[in-house]
Structure formats: structure tokens, C-alpha cells
Amino acid sequence: MKIDGTAYRTIWPAQDGWTVEIIDQTRMPHDFAVARLTNLDEAAHAIRAMLVRGAPLIGATAAYGVALAMRADPSDAALEAACARLLATRPTAVNLHWALERMRARLAPLPPAARAGAAYAEAAAVCDEDVAINRAIGEHGAALIREAARGKAPGEPVNVLTHCNAGWLATVDWGTALAPVYVAFEEGIRLHVWVDETRPRNQGASLTAWELNRHGVPHTVVVDNTGGHLMQHGMVDLCIVGTDRTTATGDVCNKIGTYLKALAAHDNGVPFYVALPSPTIDWGMADGVKDIPIEERDAREVTELTGITADGRIETIRVTPAGSPAVNYGFDVTPARLVTGLVTERGVCPAQSLIQI
Ligand SMILES: CSC[C@@H](O)[C@@H](O)C(=O)COP(=O)(O)O
16 A cells, blocks of 8 residues: 555565564544564563454564564573463454464474464465465455446446455455455546444444545545444445454454344345455354354453543543443454355455365
């Protein structure tokens, strides 16, 4: 993604050759600030506090977290402790588990002296592969948008609805759900994106809107409850969302509220697609509703709203009465029967045909 003419990824090794730089997404959309990770603690904090978020980027950051840990101490004990520490940061995105298992498998057989160098190389490979995978998802998904464009009157845009942020900022580059949008837009297909605000943390309103705006893609931010109304009135041609974990049977776990959009899409005959890289598939899991661990975050994300003032101060205000309890489930599960298709780097397949266990 280009920001003011400069090509950026969301995570990259710094010039010094050992620290790692990220974009601090907690300050967006008001501030484009680069943060530096210098040790395991900072990498774990960046994931837990959501300076970085989105399943593929969480995995990439964890891979670099292991590299930072190995630079400080390449022992067997330190490798195990780093993996355990990073795994505990966020429970739902299976990419975290995938990336840590990959790092462990690469590093454990090596003599400790060789581990730091190999860890940085492996983390870089995780990132490069993510970029290539997402570009391929973009190509396959753009075919769906192209197909929808064929049914449109001349000059009419294809209306895509998306939830949360599964764009460039959620991955190393391109995004998953937004990759098809970017590829189609570059091809010159007229399109417009409905952006769910995605309470409580507003990843749609603050991150997806920021990305699309920077890229020049026409879009409109709507509150989370608007999607059903839009679909009833023929204002959505297809939904495309990302996922944090998809079971081998095609159940899709994604940001809270995705399930409600899938129900509305089903009721209105609107195709509901999920874009995902293969590391987001949990091949060992068959029942998403029963088995996927759902992150429960601080209730204050629900009872409060945080924003940045015009002069750059982060401010938080309370929006609920002091005595009202709140609960904050981060994700929900959409059963495979409500998913029209999975868009992967290998192509598009019906969710229920991923594998029959
Ligand atoms: C390509 S990202 C897919 C998902 O990680 C994304 O849709 C999502 O739900 C992100 O949640 P977040 O809590 O912001 O990490």
C-alpha cells in the first residue's frame, strides 16, 4: 500500500537490522505513527493491546517476536517461553498458533547460535508469503466482483459490504477481504464499499475507511445495524469479510457481528463470501460454534468511546450509565451453511466442501 507515494507494509525489519517496525493502529485514523519493537515483551504487548491486529498480521508479528526473543536468548527454554508468551496474547486468530508452530519447527532443531539469524529469515518468509497469498486472494475474489459488474446497468457500481478491517492493515499487505476490492478497482471496475463501523473498537470506521480513502475507493461508513436494511433494498451485491479461524468444515469465526450480516445476506439472497489465507484454516477443528475460543475483551471497550482530538490528544468518554454492566465478546461464528464461498489463494470453493469430516 502506498502512503503519500511511499510503499509500506504493516511490519518490516528496521534499518538497524534487528528491531522491527510496525504501524501503531491504535492511533489511527488520526495519526500514522510507526512504533518500534525491540524485545519479546513489546511484541507481545503490540498484539495484546492491538497496535497490530488482524489474523495474518498477528501471526507475522508473533514470528518477529520469536526472532527478537532469540536475539536476546537463543536457548531451548527461551524458545518455549517466547512461544507460550506470544500464544497467550489473543486466543481466537489461529494464524498466531500457526506462525508460532512454524517458528518452533524451524528453530528447535538448530544449535542455539544459529537460531536468531534463522528466526529473522523465517519471519521475513512468513511476511513475504502472506503478501503473495493475499495478492492471489485478490485475483480470485476480483472475479466475483467482475461477475457482479456484468449484471449492472452502465455506470452503476458494484456494492460490496464488509465488516471490521480485513484490509491491508490486517495483513502484511493487500488484505484478505479488501484484496479483491483493490484488484477490481485497479482494473477499473466501478465499485462502492459499505463499511460497517464495527463496534466496539470501530476497526471499520477507523481502519477500513482510512485504507479505502487513501486508495481512492468509493465507500460509505454505516453503523453496524444498517446492513439488513441495505440488503432488503437491493443496495448490496455481495458481502466479503475476513476470518480469524475457519474450521475444516467451513464454519467461519470473524469479528463480532459477522454472523448477523450473514443471516441478513441469507434472508435476502445476497452472496456472502469469506476471504482467507490457508494459515487461517484450523484443520483440526470441526464445530466452530462449539470449539473456537472466543476472545472476551475489557468491557470498557463497550462502555466507553475513544478518539483523538484535533490537537492529537487521545480522549475517552463513557457512553453508558455507571451502574450498567457490559460484556465484550470479540468474535462470533457463522456456520458454513450461511457462507456462499471461501476465497483462498487457490481459488473459490463452497464453504461446506472445504472438507467433510
Ligand atoms: C485479514 S484479517 C481477518 C480478521 O482478523 C478480521 O476480519 C478481524 O476480525 C480482525 O479483528 P481484530 O480484533 O481487529 O484483530
